[in-house]
Amino acid sequence: MAESSRELILRRIRESLQKPAPQAAAPDFMTSLHPAPAEDLAVMFAQSFVRVGGVFYYCESEDHFFDQLFTYKKEKKLENLFVWEPELKKLLHKAGLVFVGDEKEFIKKADAGLTTCEALVARTGSVLVSGASASGRRLSIYPDQHLVLARTSQIVHDIGEGLQAVKDNHEGKLPSMISLTTGPSRTADIEKTLVLGAHGPRSIVLFLLDDAPAATT
Numbered sequence: 001m002a003e004s005s006r007e008l009i010l011r012r013i014r015e016s017l018q019k020p021a022p023q024a025a026a027p028d029f030m031t032s033l034h035p036a037p038a039e040d041l042a043v044m045f046a047q048s049f050v051r052v053g054g055v056f057y058y059c060e061s062e063d064h065f066f067d068q069l070f071t072y073k074k075e076k077k078l079e080n081l082f083v084w085e086p087e088l089k090k091l092l093h094k095a096g097l098v099f100v101g102d103e104k105e106f107i108k109k110a111d112a113g114l115t116t117c118e119a120l121v122a123r124t125g126s127v128l129v130s131g132a133s134a135s136g137r138r139l140s141i142y143p144d145q146h147l148v149l150a151r152t153s154q155i156v157h158d159i160g161e162g163l164q165a166v167k168d169n170h171e172g173k174l175p176s177m178i179s180l181t182t183g184p185s186r187t188a189d190i191e192k193t194l195v196l197g198a199h200g201p202r203s204i205v206l207f208l209l210d211d212a213p214a215a216t217t
Contacts, residue, residue, distance in 0.1 A: 010210075013046045013058050041122045041155045042208070048125030052183035055205040065149065065207050066095035069114075072147075072205065073097075080109040082143065085116060085134040091149075106138075112145035118169060119162040120155045120208075124182055127206065128162045131177030132170060140179065146201040151211040 042058075050056050057072070059065035073081060083089055083099040092099050092114075099114070100106075115135040119128040127148055131137045140146050156162050159180065167174060184203050 009042055010058060010060065012043050017046060017050055017056065041157065042152050045120050045122040045125060045155050046208075048122060049120075049127075049206060050125070052125045053204075054125060054183055055203060057205070057207045059207050059209045062091070062095075062209065065209050066097060068207060069147075070095075070097060076112075076145070078111050078145070080111045081147070082106060082110055082113045082139060084113075084136070084139055088114060088116065088149065106142075110143040112147055113139035113143040114147040114149065115140050117148050117150050117154065118178075119165040120150050120206075121157075121159055121162045121180070122155055123158045126159070126162075126180050126182040127204065128166065129179050129181065130166060130175035132175035137177050140181070141201070144201060145203045145205060146181070147205045147207070149207050149209060151209050153211050 046056050046058070057065075057068045059068060072078075081099045083092060083101055084103075089099070089101050100109070113135070115129060116133060117127050117129045120126070121128060127150070129135075129140045129148075154165070156165055162180075163174075163178075166178060181204060184201055
């Protein structure tokens with residue numbers, strides 16, 4: 001039986017993550033950027049995101065996302081997953097997944113925060129978030145682990161397209177805070193020793209939900 005386009009993309013993502021991603025070439029700012037074909041963007045993003053230290057999960061459906069999030073929480077022993085966005089709360093309620101929906105004891109117990117995002121940048125493996133959502137400025141920055149639920153339709157080729165997507169999402173206006181997260185927070189300023197979590201989350205975990213329409217036969 002021939003593979004559907006969705007099965008082919010999923011297989012290519014799995015194969016790409018089983019081998020080291022090629023190192024990106026030095027950017028040439030004098031040449032124009034040509035977007036990759038739409039079917040390759042998910043593969044490109046997965047490779048770039050893992051290369052910069054992200055943890056990547058491909059979710060074929062909402063139920064698959066629920067299963068993977070439940071397993072991740074169990075494996076990492078996350079007791080306090082903070083979720084502030086109404087649509088995410090509704091989604092997790094539907095699955096019976098436990099989370100903290102208010103800000104009580106957030107500073108003391110913020111093991112992890114789950115947010116959505118504005119866009120995903122395939123070229124750099126970056127997650128573009130803003131302060132316009134109910135997650136605000138803090139939920140993607142303060143917890144030790146930043147979990148993100150995104151959809152394949154949010155993947156763009158480069159940062160310019162990502163910023164345009166933000167403007168489109170907000171009727172031509174840019175939010176007061178936009179953050180481009182590329183891998184976990186890190187620094188090697190002190191004695192050239194790499195330290196994770198210095199200025200933000202120690203890890204970033206992306207659940208990419210496939211929202212492409214099913215292929216018709």
